[in-house]
Amino acid sequence: MNRLGIALVGVTLGLTAQASAQDVKEDFKSMSTNQYGQEYPMVNSQGIVRGRILAPGAHEVFLQINGINYPMTKDEQGYWMGQSAPLDEGNHYYGLVIDGANVPDPASRFLYGSGAECTQIEIPAHDDYKYALRDVPHGQIRELYFHSDVTGGLRHVFVYTPPQYDANYTTRYPVLYLQHGYTENETGWSRQGRCGFIMDNLIADGKSLPFIIVMENGEISHRADNAGFGTLMNNANTLFPKILIEDVIPYIDSHFRTVPDAAHRALAGLSMGGMQTRSISLNFPGVFSQIGIFSGGVISAQDIEQHPEFKKDNKLVFISYGSREVENPRGQAPNETVSDLKAQGLNAVYYESPLTAHEWQTWRRSLYEFAPLLFRK
Amino acid sequence: MNRLGIALVGVTLGLTAQASAQDVKEDFKSMSTNQYGQEYPMVNSQGIVRGRILAPGAHEVFLQINGINYPMTKDEQGYWMGQSAPLDEGNHYYGLVIDGANVPDPASRFLYGSGAECTQIEIPAHDDYKYALRDVPHGQIRELYFHSDVTGGLRHVFVYTPPQYDANYTTRYPVLYLQHGYTENETGWSRQGRCGFIMDNLIADGKSLPFIIVMENGEISHRADNAGFGTLMNNANTLFPKILIEDVIPYIDSHFRTVPDAAHRALAGLSMGGMQTRSISLNFPGVFSQIGIFSGGVISAQDIEQHPEFKKDNKLVFISYGSREVENPRGQAPNETVSDLKAQGLNAVYYESPLTAHEWQTWRRSLYEFAPLLFRK
Numbered sequence: 035m036n037r038l039g040i041a042l043v044g045v046t047l048g049l050t051a052q053a054s055a056q057d058v059k060e061d062f063k064s065m066s067t068n069q070y071g072q073e074y075p076m077v078n079s080q081g082i083v084r085g086r087i088l089a090p091g092a093h094e095v096f097l098q099i100n101g102i103n104y105p106m107t108k109d110e111q112g113y114w115m116g117q118s119a120p121l122d123e124g125n126h127y128y129g130l131v132i133d134g135a136n137v138p139d140p141a142s143r144f145l146y147g148s149g150a151e152c153t154q155i156e157i158p159a160h161d162d163y164k165y166a167l168r169d170v171p172h173g174q175i176r177e178l179y180f181h182s183d184v185t186g187g188l189r190h191v192f193v194y195t196p197p198q199y200d201a202n203y204t205t206r207y208p209v210l211y212l213q214h215g216y217t218e219n220e221t222g223w224s225r226q227g228r229c230g231f232i233m234d235n236l237i238a239d240g241k242s243l244p245f246i247i248v249m250e251n252g253e254i255s256h257r258a259d260n261a262g263f264g265t266l267m268n269n270a271n272t273l274f275p276k277i278l279i280e281d282v283i284p285y286i287d288s289h290f291r292t293v294p295d296a297a298h299r300a301l302a303g304l305s306m307g308g309m310q311t312r313s314i315s316l317n318f319p320g321v322f323s324q325i326g327i328f329s330g331g332v333i334s335a336q337d338i339e340q341h342p343e344f345k346k347d348n349k350l351v352f353i354s355y356g357s358r359e360v361e362n363p364r365g366q367a368p369n370e371t372v373s374d375l376k377a378q379g380l381n382a383v384y385y386e387s388p389l390t391a392h393e394w395q396t397w398r399r400s401l402y403e404f405a406p407l408l409f410r411k
Numbered sequence: 412m413n414r415l416g417i418a419l420v421g422v423t424l425g426l427t428a429q430a431s432a433q434d435v436k437e438d439f440k441s442m443s444t445n446q447y448g449q450e451y452p453m454v455n456s457q458g459i460v461r462g463r464i465l466a467p468g469a470h471e472v473f474l475q476i477n478g479i480n481y482p483m484t485k486d487e488q489g490y491w492m493g494q495s496a497p498l499d500e501g502n503h504y505y506g507l508v509i510d511g512a513n514v515p516d517p518a519s520r521f522l523y524g525s526g527a528e529c530t531q532i533e534i535p536a537h538d539d540y541k542y543a544l545r546d547v548p549h550g551q552i553r554e555l556y557f558h559s560d561v562t563g564g565l566r567h568v569f570v571y572t573p574p575q576y577d578a579n580y581t582t583r584y585p586v587l588y589l590q591h592g593y594t595e596n597e598t599g600w601s602r603q604g605r606c607g608f609i610m611d612n613l614i615a616d617g618k619s620l621p622f623i624i625v626m627e628n629g630e631i632s633h634r635a636d637n638a639g640f641g642t643l644m645n646n647a648n649t650l651f652p653k654i655l656i657e658d659v660i661p662y663i664d665s666h667f668r669t670v671p672d673a674a675h676r677a678l679a680g681l682s683m684g685g686m687q688t689r690s691i692s693l694n695f696p697g698v699f700s701q702i703g704i705f706s707g708g709v710i711s712a713q714d715i716e717q718h719p720e721f722k723k724d725n726k727l728v729f730i731s732y733g734s735r736e737v738e739n740p741r742g743q744a745p746n747e748t749v750s751d752l753k754a755q756g757l758n759a760v761y762y763e764s765p766l767t768a769h770e771w772q773t774w775r776r777s778l779y780e781f782a783p784l785l786f787r788k
Contacts, residue, residue, distance in 0.1 A: 066667055068526050089512030094468055112511060130514070134489060135466030137507070137514040144521040144528050150446045151521050172556040177607075179549040188546055200666055203580040230554075289577055 051275065056083060058117070065142070067156040072141040075128070084117040084326060085139060085395035089132055096131040099155070103131060103147040122358075123225050127152060139215035140363060145225045151216040154226065163235070163403045165228035171197035175224045182281040182290075184273070189281060190251065192220055193290065194230050196237060196244035205410025206291045208245040208298035208409040211322075212401075213252045213307025215330075216266075220251040226394045228297055234399050242405040248286055251279060252307055277315050279321060290297045296347060300408055302326030304397040312337075319343035323409055324350035329359060329392050332371040338378055349411045352404045354385040356396035383407060435459060435494070437765075442519070444533040448454035452505070455558035457530060458534045461494040462516060466509055468771055473508040476532070478506060499735075500536035501772025502603050504529060522602045526594040531603065536772060540612070541779045542605040548574035548685035552601045559658040561650070564657065567628065568773040569597055570667070571607050573614060577646040583668045585622040585675035585786040588655065589778075590629045590684025592707075605772045612744050619782040622677075625663055627655060629684055647683060650716075652691050656698060673724060679703030681774040683765075689714075696720035701727035701785055705777040706736060706769050708758075711743075712751045726788045728752055729781045731762040 062076035062084055074086035075097075085097040090112025096103035097116040106116030127148055129140050138144065140151035176193045196207065207402035213221035217392065223229045227246060236242035254277065287294040301322040303311045308330015315325045316337055325348070327333070332353050338345050353372050360368060366382060375382035385403045387396040439453035439461055451463035452474075452597040462474040467489025473480035483493030504525055507516050515521065519530035524627050553570045573584065589606065591599035600606045606624055615617035631654065632648040662672040678699040680688045685707015690701045693714055702725070704710070709730050730749050737745060745761060753758035761778045764773040 087512055087514075089510055091471055091510035092512060093470075095512070129517075132509045132512050132514065133466055133468035133470070135464055135469060135472075135509050135514075137464075137509065137512075138515050140506075140514050140527065140529070150517065152517070167556065169558055169567065172565075177552040177554075179544065181546055186542065188549075219679075319666075378524040 042240065047153045063154050063300050065144050066155060068409050069083045069141055069143055070402070074141055075139065075155060077157060081122065082119040083121060083155060084115065085130070086113055086115050087130055087139065088113050088285060094133055098129045098136070100126050122159050122390055122395065123157050123391070124390060124393060124398070126157065126393070128153050128155040129153055134273070146219050146221050147217065147226060161399070165231050165398050166235070167231055168235060170234055172234050173197050173199065173230055174231050176409060180285050184277045184281050184388055189277065190220060191225050192249040193286070193341050194224065194233060194247035195290070196246070197234065198244065206293045208291050209286060209299070210245055210247045210300045210302060210385055210408060212249055213303030213310055215305030215307055219253065219367070220249050223249045224319060225402065227398060229401060230375055232398060233405060234406055236402065243409050245409060246290055248282065250282055252303070252310055262326070271313065272311060275318060278314070279318060296320055298409060300324040302328065302352070302404060303330060304328040305392065310364050316344055319347055326352040326400065326404045328354045328397045329356060332368050333375065334371055335374045335378060338375070338380070345378070349381055350407055351380055351382040352407060353382070353387070354387065354396070354403065356387045356390035356392060356401040358389065358391040360386065430668055432674070433618055444520050444531060446518055446520055451518055452516065452532060453513050454534055457565050458497040458499065459494055460498060460532060461492065463490055463492050464507055464509070464516065465490050469510050471510055475506045475508050475513070478783045480608050489658050498534050499767055499770070499772065500534050501767060501770060501775070503532050503534065503770070505532040506530055506638060523596050523598050524594065524603060538776070540606050541693070542775050543612070544608055545612055545615070547611055549611050550574050550576065557662050559654060561654045561658050565596060566654065568659065569601050569626040571601065571610060572622070572667070573622035576613065577619060581669045583678070587622055587624045587677045587679060588664060589624050589626050590680030590687055591626070592684055596630065604775060604778065606778060609775060610782060612650055620786050622786060623667055623669060624767045625659065626658055629687055647687060648690065651687060652695060655691070656695060667721030673697055673700045674728065675786060677701040677703070679705065679781060680707060681705040682707050682769065693718045693721055695723055700724055703729040703777065703781045705731045706733060709745050709748045710752065711748055712755060715752070715755055722755070722757060727784055728757055728759040729762070729784060730759070731764065731765035731773070731777040731780070733764045733769060735766065735768040737763065766774050
């Protein structure tokens with residue numbers, strides 16, 4: 035899996051696959067990600083997805099999941115049906131190809147990912163209690179717009195406040211700044227990532243301290259200007275740290291009841307957001323004291339040598355990957371790098387999500403493991 | 412336009428229309444509702460929409476807007492192009508029909524309406540400054556989940572807090588409870604309705620007092636159980652008032668800095684939400700003192716006679732319609748009914764949105780006129 039975090043390159047490849055009909059368990063249920071009242075798409079206990087679309091005049095229709103095309107066949111009423119191979123647990127990109135047109139399945143719900151609002155499906159997971167919507171006290175997801183001096187325009191930011199935030203007006207909270215990946219935006223962590231539900235559950239179960247989470251757009255431009263890859267990367271590497279440190283943190287510290295110091299400020303991100311976390315924490319010492327890098331590289335022993343202030347300030351380095359991402363590491367395996375950091379005296383933690391790849395299930399689980407470690411020292 | 416608020420019955424009709432090519436101005440621009448970086452769909456200064464989709468294997472493709480099918484034609488590369496007749500200003504439901512399959516246009520953005528998440532387009536309006544995203548101080552749109560004793564489950568509610576809400580912790584605010592229409596949900600007013608931007612603009616321009624807005628789901632069930640129309644109407648008429656009065660208002664009053672009395676509490680809604688507003692304000696006196704009914708009927712002189720407490724408590728009755736809805740009234744024209752209320756001594760106001768029908772542009776304008784009148788007495 036490449037480190038630039040191009041998670042979904044398969045979407046553009048349009049590979050075609052045959053799903054085997056043998057041994058398919060007929061225990062299909064409507065998916066949790068369906069639009070209200072829609073029977074299809076369905077999923078069975080093996081993670082096989084079965085989709086349906088009415089397209090009486092069509093000649094060739096595919097179910098497309100994570101860039102793989104699964105053939106569909108038409109019945110007498112004009113409904114096309116098709117099914118996938120077994121899929122990993124968690125969130126997957128999903129759509130239809132109708133006579134060559136790539137379109138969303140109108141029966142499925144929409145989220146922003148892979149560079150666009152698109153349909154996504156959710157394969158039930160053995161550990162979906164971590165991010166389930168439970169009848170416990172809930173925090174709020176707040177949508178903000180505010181002026182940025184750096185860009186001269188408005189920033190669009192989502193903020194999670196914990197359940198008791200409005201219960202009294204004296205308690206102050208630490209803050210986690212939490213970043214999405216390449217081709218995603220500021221909506222990703224609260225929607226696909228379900229970070230609000232993860233935090234509500236952890237807090238209700240006494241596993242995490244309550245804290246504020248701030249989610250910015252690390253691609254800056256919203257891809258609105260059709261910026262090329264170079265511009266995007268320059269924005270992500272150069273402009274984003276400036277916006278974060280000069281605009282976002284001061285705004286949050288003056289509009290929320292934060293503890294406005296590095297000891298109570300963490301930074302984490304997935305994929306490109308993890309790379310941004312690494313770069314910002316090394317190059318801007320004294321802003322954040324605890325960091326998480328999910329599927330986005332590592333802090334190495336050499337990094338520590340080159341940035342001595344990092345070690346002085348840092349209280350937590352959390353590194354995670356999906357197990358399918360690190361089966362064949364190109365260089366040092368990330369768990370070995372983390373061992374090196376520990377040997378240097380850092381509070382370094384490695385987590386590996388079982389049987390998942392460069393995808394949201396890895397990152398939901400990463401947050402679930404990371405949050406309980408935060409703001410303990 | 413029927414009073415049950417079935418705004419979009421045309422969507423299911425699939426009517427086909429020919430757009431005239433004559434006198435089409437070639438000043439097309441990408442629509443504001445496009446996905447990031449998408450050139451099409453486009454709109455010109457006459458409100459004509461031009462759509463495009465790559466579907467090389469397709470045989471018949473239509474652009475579908477508000478239930479009307481506009482034919483598209485294919486070029487050598489397999490792109491289909493088509494254009495609509497001139498459309499009214501504001502928000503319209505939009506999609507494609509590809510060889511008989513009704514699908515969203517993947518180039519356009521998604522909102523919940525007409526019973527599903529779907530694509531919608533925005534025809535530029537002469538008065539879109541009312542709901543534009545401006546660089547002024549912004550309130551927050553907050554997403555909440557909380558336990559309902561009435562249903563035994565969770566309620567999903569959006570709350571607008573005005574710009575200065577978190578600036579000090581002593582100011583208390585009045586509350587407007589604001590309801591969507593049939594086949595819409597609790598997301599409608601902050602997304603299609605743009606109520607946050609409308610309020611931010613009114614407050615920045617000194618035209619409205621700041622207040623909190625609460626947006627609940629008036630269909631209760633999220634249509635999840637494929638409830639029939641009877642169940643939906645029963646929920647809307649019987650269960651919704653109970654949830655609103657027994658669960659939502661107490662929750663809001665205990666979790667936000669409200670002024671918790673009828674003098675500082677208003678209720679308004681569009682279409683079905685307007686009918687709910689009428690029914691609740693007549694049958695539950697002493698809860699709300701100011702009401703707005705947008706394209707959802709009227710309070711009549713007979714209503715006042717039958718509910719004498721209404722007149723005693725009420726400080727504002729605001730009634731509005733789109734001009735295209737009231738061109739041929741079946742009974743008394745709503746402006747005449749409002750005149751009757753004034754003659755009875757009520758503070759009654761009528762507003763008619765020029766050249767719009769049973770659609771969001773009418774309701775955005777209605778809120779823009781209604782909000783400045785609220786909480787003045």
